[in-house]
Amino acid sequence: MLRIAEPYITWGYPNLKSVRELICKRGIVKHNHQRVPISENFVIERKLRKAHDIQCVDYLAREIFNVGSHFKKASNFLRSFKLNTNRWLAQED
Template structure:
């Protein structure tokens, strides 16, 4: 099985195990970022790729600003700019009670009960 990132971009000169971890996290491009929940498995994967990535715990205000400025929403497998709260409300309001960007940022920061759905709404941040 050959793993290839999207858009034909390839991570060159990287060990196969590290390459696989970077692909699992969708970190194919330079300066990409994402929010993940830390557990034993993800911490071990982060340690494998540690020479190529930085990771840490975010603050509330930078999370909100990143989502406002760089957040792009997944809608029908297409990239939709986060221009207003209507896109987020339509996707997450009924099932997860997330109504706007502030609620989305709060859910990501606090790793709330709907954390798995919240970051999956966004493409990796650039």
């Protein structure tokens, strides 16, 4: 089964570029009890800049990648990623 799915999955540790792209593409934050996509740095700057010195997507990605001193706040700031299922694999079931 792993040989069949091998072209569609990956494992191992991500690099900083992958973490940043994932946050930019799939990053959602909770703001005023609503799910708001991270479309610009204003959302991050408003919530995390004063207390945790995280002011943009690059700083947020670096904090999560390096497991810095404010990792817990940064990871709790992001909501769970919702990934799409592969249509080819969904048709096989």
